[in-house]
Amino acid sequence: MTSIQRIGILTSGGDCPGLNAVIRAVVKCANRRGWDVIGIPYSTDGFMQVADGQYDPEHLLLTDHGYDIPGILQGLDVLQFLSGTILGSLSKSRFDGPDQVSKILAGYEKLNLDALIAIGGDGSLDIIYDLAQRGGWNLIGIPKTIDNDVPFTEKSIGFNTAVQTVNSALYDLTFTAASHDRVMVVEVMGRDAGHLALHGGIAGGADVILIPELVPNLSPLVITQICQHIADLRQRGRKFALVVVAEGVHGEDGKPQHLIGEALATAIADRSRTLCQTGDTAYCDMDRVETRAMVLGHIQRSGIPTASDRLLASAFGRKAVDLIAEGRYNRLVVWEAGRVRSKDLSDVIATVRECHLRGICPSPVETDSTMVKVARSLGIYVGDPDTLPDPKAVMQEVAAIAQPSY
Numbered sequence: 001m002t003s004i005q006r007i008g009i010l011t012s013g014g015d016c017p018g019l020n021a022v023i024r025a026v027v028k029c030a031n032r033r034g035w036d037v038i039g040i041p042y043s044t045d046g047f048m049q050v051a052d053g054q055y056d057p058e059h060l061l062l063t064d065h066g067y068d069i070p071g072i073l074q075g076l077d078v079l080q081f082l083s084g085t086i087l088g089s090l091s092k093s094r095f096d097g098p099d100q101v102s103k104i105l106a107g108y109e110k111l112n113l114d115a116l117i118a119i120g121g122d123g124s125l126d127i128i129y130d131l132a133q134r135g136g137w138n139l140i141g142i143p144k145t146i147d148n149d150v151p152f153t154e155k156s157i158g159f160n161t162a163v164q165t166v167n168s169a170l171y172d173l174t175f176t177a178a179s180h181d182r183v184m185v186v187e188v189m190g191r192d193a194g195h196l197a198l199h200g201g202i203a204g205g206a207d208v209i210l211i212p213e214l215v216p217n218l219s220p221l222v223i224t225q226i227c228q229h230i231a232d233l234r235q236r237g238r239k240f241a242l243v244v245v246a247e248g249v250h251g252e253d254g255k256p257q258h259l260i261g262e263a264l265a266t267a268i269a270d271r272s273r274t275l276c277q278t279g280d281t282a283y284c285d286m287d288r289v290e291t292r293a294m295v296l297g298h299i300q301r302s303g304i305p306t307a308s309d310r311l312l313a314s315a316f317g318r319k320a321v322d323l324i325a326e327g328r329y330n331r332l333v334v335w336e337a338g339r340v341r342s343k344d345l346s347d348v349i350a351t352v353r354e355c356h357l358r359g360i361c362p363s364p365v366e367t368d369s370t371m372v373k374v375a376r377s378l379g380i381y382v383g384d385p386d387t388l389p390d391p392k393a394v395m396q397e398v399a400a401i402a403q404p405s406y
Contacts, residue, residue, distance in 0.1 A: 004033070004324060008113045009062075010040035011085040012124035016146050016158025017305035018313045021080040022119055023062070023087065025317025031064040033325065038062070038111055042088040043124070044131065047107030048100065057111050080310050083161075083302050091124070105135040114138065115324045119157070121145035122352045122362055125332070129349045138329040140320045141345055146300055148195040149363045151351045152343045153334035157316065160308040162189070162300045163199045169296055170204025170242055177240040177292075183230060183268055185293045187261030189300050190246045192361040196300070197246035198371050201380070207233060207241040208381045210264070212248035213365045214372070215383035218260075219252060222383060223267045227275055229381040230268070230289065231282050243268070248361075265293035315340045 009026055011019050027037045039062045040046040041055065049055055079086070095101055108116070115138035118128045125141045132139040143150035146162035166188050177184040186206075190196040194211020201209035208226055215222055230241045245264050251257035252267075269291045276287035305313070312335065319333045319340045331342040355362040365372065375382050 004035050004114045006036045006038065006111075006113055007115045007117065007321075007324060008038045008040050008108075008111060009087070009117045010043050010046065010119070010128075011087050011089045011144075012043035012118060012120040012128060013089060013091050013145070014121070014301060015084050015089050016144055016301050017083045017161035017303055018157040018309035019085040019087075019089075019119060019144060020082045021305055021310045021313035022142060022144070022157060022317045023085070024064075024077075024079040025314040026117055026321060027062045028064045029318050029321040033321070036061055038113065039087045040111075040116075043090045043120075044095075044104050044128065045090055046087075047104040047111075049107070050110050051103045051107035060111075080313070081304055083305060095127075101131070101134065104131060108135055108137060115140065115329065117142060117320045117324075119144050121147070121156075122150050123356075125150070125345075126349055126352050126356075129345055132330075138324070139345065140323050140329065141332040141348070142316045142320055143332065143334065146189060146196060147191045147193050149191060149193040149361055150332075150348075151355075151363045152332065152348055153336065153363075155312055155335040157309060157313055158301075158305075159195065160312070161303055161306045162196055163203060164306050165300050165303050166196060166200025166244075166296065167203040169294075169299075170200070170206060170244070173294065174205060174240075174242060177242060180290065181239040183241045183243060183265070183289055183291045185243045185245060185261045185265040185268070185291060187245050187247055187259070187264075187293065187295045189296070190248055192248040193363065194246045194248065194365045197244050198365055198375065198382075201242075201244035202371060202375055202378070204244070205242060206244040206380060207238075208243040209375055210243070210245040210249050210383060211365055212246060212250070212361075213367055215249055217250040217252060217254045218264060218267060220271075223264075223271045224275070225383075226268060226381060227271050227283075227286065230272075231275070231286055234285065234289075235282060259293075259295065261293040261295055265291040 007030060030037045038060045117140045119142045143153050144157035146158045148156050148159040150156050173184045188197045192212060194213050197209055197211050233241055245261050249260055251263055257263055272286040272289045275283040316333045323331050323342055330345045332345050332348045334341055334343050352362050
């Protein structure tokens with residue numbers, strides 16, 4: 001077991017709530033062992049800046065009480081409540097050339113670190129893992145992402161707070177939707193995974209949830225089934241609807257589409273007018289349905305971290321420090337079966353690279369998962385043709401109406 005004196009910590013990739021809580025936990029646990037913790041600014045760019053002499057390494061030393069706040073209220077410990085990251089971050093796919101890599105490795109050596117803790121998603125951890133292999137770094141990874149798509153871990157830092165943000169937005173939108181009898185289409189983040197849309201949609205009372213694992217693209221059948229579902233809700237007295245769509249759902253042509261929520265809102269409005277022309281009394285007022293689209297965007301990356309994310313951050317930070325103390329490097333801290341464990345980073349990165357090469361999500365929603373079953377049992381449309389009665393008959397009518405007349 002190596003004697004540890006000095007470790008580094010950085011945040012990489014998109015920010016999310018809970019990063020500062022991880023930093024706080026690492027510093028507190030490390031300081032109790034007598035170790036110094038160096039905060040690397042702006043992820044791997046910080047190593048280049050150190051190599052260029054822009055930072056004095058000693059000025060990057062982190063303290064275990066967070067901030068020195070002026071005034072008489074000394075000792076306030078607020079770091080775990082702050083969103084974003086006090087270290088700064090960056091999202092970068094790769095580096096421009098060998099010169100940048102050499103400078104990063106030189107900056108790491110200049111800091112005289114015994115180990116490095118990297119907090120990142122699958123993409124940024126892949127990059128830092130590659131650098132660690134080149135430089136012989138003692139690396140520990142901590143997963144963070146509101147997408148919750150890092151393989152081998154059931155939970156990632158930031159996901160729970162993002163779910164709460166989506167839930168709160170749907171709660172607020174419920175009342176304006178009800179006031180105007182509107183269909184509100186809410187586009188949420190998640191990249192290629194539907195975890196955020198599924199969990200946030202269920203918690204927020206959505207009537208329709210579209211995730212890429214179940215609805216890869218906005219096919220005519222899917223749009224018709226959504227309209228059927230909305231018509232059924234209206235007949236039962238609910239004159240409005242909340243529709244959640246994950247950004248990873250593709251357009252009708254099967255290709256990624258910018259502002260998929262806008263495309264979905266337009267498609268629902270257009271198909272509603274077409275369905276009205278069938279003469280079926282169930283769709284007698286569908287041509288009057290108003291649709292509005294909203295993109296939650298980067299607000300999902302902000303907000304006060306929930307208690308669950310702060311607890312997870314504290315547990316992950318402690319585990320990372322323990323792994324370093326045990327000399328167990330090249331590990332990813334994970335949440336598995338109700339416990340904090342660790343996985344070999346080489347296995348994790350191999351999975352990430354294979355999935356990215358094949359163009360698939362490294363940790364998608366399982367189509368028979370508990371939350372998918374919950375959504376279906378609650379009567380939420382999630383793209384399963386079996387959840388709605390006889391959509392084929394309606395599709396035939398739609399096709400007949402769409403035929404040009406000569």
